[in-house]
Amino acid sequence: MAQRIGALVLAAGKGTRMKSDAPKVLKTLLGKPMLWYVEQALAILCGQAVYTVVGHRAESVEAVFPELAGRFVRQTEQLGTGHALATALPVLAAAGLDHVLVVNGDAPLVTAESLQRFRDAALAAKADVAFVSIELPDPAAYGRVVRQGDAVRIVEAKDFDPALHGPATGEINAGVYLVRLAVVAPLLAELSNDNKSGEYYITDLIGLAQAAGLRVLPVNRGADEAYLGINSPRELVGAEEILRRRIVDAHIDAGVVVRAADSVRIGPEVAIAPGVELCGPLELSGETRIKAGATLASHGVLLDAEVGEDVVIHSFCHLEKARVDAGCQVGPYARLRPGAVMEERARVGNFVEMKKSVLGPGAKANHLTYLGDAVIGAGSNIGAGTITCNYDGVHKHQTVIGERAFIGSNSALVAPVTIGNDALVGAGSVITSDVADGMLALGRGRQVTKARK
Ligand code: UD1
Numbered sequence: 001m002a003q004r005i006g007a008l009v010l011a012a013g014k015g016t017r018m019k020s021d022a023p024k025v026l027k028t029l030l031g032k033p034m035l036w037y038v039e040q041a042l043a044i045l046c047g048q049a050v051y052t053v054v055g056h057r058a059e060s061v062e063a064v065f066p067e068l069a070g071r072f073v074r075q076t077e078q079l080g081t082g083h084a085l086a087t088a089l090p091v092l093a094a095a096g097l098d099h100v101l102v103v104n105g106d107a108p109l110v111t112a113e114s115l116q117r118f119r120d121a122a123l124a125a126k127a128d129v130a131f132v133s134i135e136l137p138d139p140a141a142y143g144r145v146v147r148q149g150d151a152v153r154i155v156e157a158k159d160f161d162p163a164l165h166g167p168a169t170g171e172i173n174a175g176v177y178l179v180r181l182a183v184v185a186p187l188l189a190e191l192s193n194d195n196k197s198g199e200y201y202i203t204d205l206i207g208l209a210q211a212a213g214l215r216v217l218p219v220n221r222g223a224d225e226a227y228l229g230i231n232s233p234r235e236l237v238g239a240e241e242i243l244r245r246r247i248v249d250a251h252i253d254a255g256v257v258v259r260a261a262d263s264v265r266i267g268p269e270v271a272i273a274p275g276v277e278l279c280g281p282l283e284l285s286g287e288t289r290i291k292a293g294a295t296l297a298s299h300g301v302l303l304d305a306e307v308g309e310d311v312v313i314h315s316f317c318h319l320e321k322a323r324v325d326a327g328c329q330v331g332p333y334a335r336l337r338p339g340a341v342m343e344e345r346a347r348v349g350n351f352v353e354m355k356k357s358v359l360g361p362g363a364k365a366n367h368l369t370y371l372g373d374a375v376i377g378a379g380s381n382i383g384a385g386t387i388t389c390n391y392d393g394v395h396k397h398q399t400v401i402g403e404r405a406f407i408g409s410n411s412a413l414v415a416p417v418t419i420g421n422d423a424l425v426g427a428g429s430v431i432t433s434d435v436a437d438g439m440l441a442l443g444r445g446r447q448v449t450k451a452r453k
């Protein structure tokens, strides 16, 4: 009969060493919470059979992961990792699982492949309890793997005493376990909190299982950095750097040209077509999509942006929830805020801000302009210093500009207002009423020139 294998993520701890009130597992790496990476890897392996123990500020963790609703287990008092597993036991048993892969929620570098190899090794060896061990130059605060003869157990750093346990070997516990529920469940009752932390350690299960004659299997993964745990700000930024490099390298291997790669940050959900050229420093995050032939110069920040084919984004541009269609040119120094859409071959130049506005095909706003709540038709030219006055202090209003219109420099378009196709607005105008197709509108004082005294 096929074994039912599920997973349990331990994410209830406060993360005291992080020195922040926010739950540790919500701390982000490249824009995504630490816990998100662990859940991603486990979903690949176990689908929906993944349960998550939450406790410290449980509601805020649950709110960030609505897709996991119904699969959270509350550990109201965080009495230790062993207690976390014991708390989840009824839920795991009710799910009919034979084996449970238990993973610390603070290990965001884990990959599905690495977990899969561990799981397969443990199942092949018919282990009752298996765990991953790794070798670190400095075992720091990790639990130490202590082997004495055939016996193996884990001793937490605080409780480790060379006189009792022998010299430290550098082999440490990674915080990933595979347990066979039927035989391990009874051992949970035997855990004690008689240790330096006063906590019920999941790691004591190893020694208990061995004493009970169960089959215990350490799976040594050498110097694998996939299992680093994050407890402090230093470890957080260190792990983020490993992840950043991993993602950048994967894009380079897939055909993206990444110059100054050391200063390029790309989120795990960003999609970039082969052949795209990027130059750091650059930050691409959220669900940003970049299509073939696009070039992004340095100092850009893109969040949930869509960049079409052959687009050129010059230096120092900021795009958030904006769409830039094929052949557009952006910047330098442009800001595209949520709802900004540039249709094909449109151009936006320096110090131009767009928000909830559409710039039609081939339309241009090249200098010093604010376009908010505006729709601009194909081929129109928005002169330098044009401002759509979209806000009357209470409400936002729309500006509609037709095709091939020409807005002279330094014009204020007071919304709601409509400028027709082929209309011309004289430079320096304040436009407060609609301009029909093909008309010329001048809304400014007439120049007076007099002889000097
Ligand atoms: C743990 C291991 C240690 C191992 C290290 C690997 C124990 C006792 N020690 O130590 O051997 O080397 O991970 O990174 O397990 N948690 C709960 N409920 C609790 C306590 C913790 O859900 O009551 C969660 C935390 O949110 C965290 C995970 O369990 O995600 C591990 O807890 P943490 O306090 O970080 O354990 P370490 O001291 O790092």
Ligand code: CA
Binding pocket: 104, 106, 229, 230, 231
């Ligand atoms: Ca930890």
